[in-house]
Amino acid sequence: MRQHAPQIEIAGNATAVAERAAARVVARLRDRHAVTLGFATGATMRPVYARLVAATRGGDVSFRAVSSFNLDEYVGVAPQSPGSFHAYMQEHLFGHVDMEAGRARIPDGMAGDIAAEAARYEALIAAAGGIDLLLLGIGANGHVGFNEPGSDFESRTREIRLDEATRLANARNFSYPASVPERAITMGIATILEARSILLIATGPEKAAAVAAAIDGPIAPPCPASALRLHDNVHILCDEAAAAALANRPHNNNRRTA
Numbered sequence: 001m002r003q004h005a006p007q008i009e010i011a012g013n014a015t016a017v018a019e020r021a022a023a024r025v026v027a028r029l030r031d032r033h034a035v036t037l038g039f040a041t042g043a044t045m046r047p048v049y050a051r052l053v054a055a056t057r058g059g060d061v062s063f064r065a066v067s068s069f070n071l072d073e074y075v076g077v078a079p080q081s082p083g084s085f086h087a088y089m090q091e092h093l094f095g096h097v098d099m100e101a102g103r104a105r106i107p108d109g110m111a112g113d114i115a116a117e118a119a120r121y122e123a124l125i126a127a128a129g130g131i132d133l134l135l136l137g138i139g140a141n142g143h144v145g146f147n148e149p150g151s152d153f154e155s156r157t158r159e160i161r162l163d164e165a166t167r168l169a170n171a172r173n174f175s176y177p178a179s180v181p182e183r184a185i186t187m188g189i190a191t192i193l194e195a196r197s198i199l200l201i202a203t204g205p206e207k208a209a210a211v212a213a214a215i216d217g218p219i220a221p222p223c224p225a226s227a228l229r230l231h232d233n234v235h236i237l238c239d240e241a242a243a244a245a246l247a248n249r250p251h252n253n254n255r256r257t258a
């Protein structure tokens, strides 16, 4: 597959990153209302969603014609459970914007047959005509969605065993570390690469090594986010701390700083 240079944009801090990320989503929604978005969860996305909620309340934007697909969900965690990504999305976005019920999709981690649920999810994305803009975070180990290191670049939506480091990083959302789920259902790398455009955001020093590996390291499964260099429409938005280990600060035409 051909390699591409992602557009890299560096903002001063996490607040500036969230503002710019939200502005890009708002611009897309204004440009074309019937849009299919892909959503990520995690702490990085919270301030982005807060700005989208504020923009909706302020009447700047509407989610009425938006369809969405979340990247992932824990297996065996009920949607009502506070640690689930269903609960996260309800709390941070869906509960506050004018999205039509039924158009916001998240994989069902309670499905009896996760392989069947994964196939159903892939079919739903295809039936929606694919994802126009996919928001991505990045794990400190380079994961995207829950595609842990070693994930095949041809992978589709599937069940995956979470790395211990990931379970530890996400333990804050569960009452005690041992209750963090061991498995998740996630869009695959190939599913992610089919999105027409991708916006990855990374903030904080704990993401610096993963961002550098994704951009400067080999394009290979040990760093799942490196697969994004096989896509021709990826925008990476980092704060200074997350960009600190980059070999080349944005100077050339594809990389810009501000």
Ligand code: GLP
Pocket: 040, 041, 042, 043, 044, 045, 071, 072, 136, 137, 138, 139, 140, 144, 145, 146, 166, 170
């Ligand atoms: C989580 C999610 C990802 C997210 C990443 C980073 O576990 N599965 O979608 O992008 O890890 O999360 P955070 O923003 O909390 O660092």
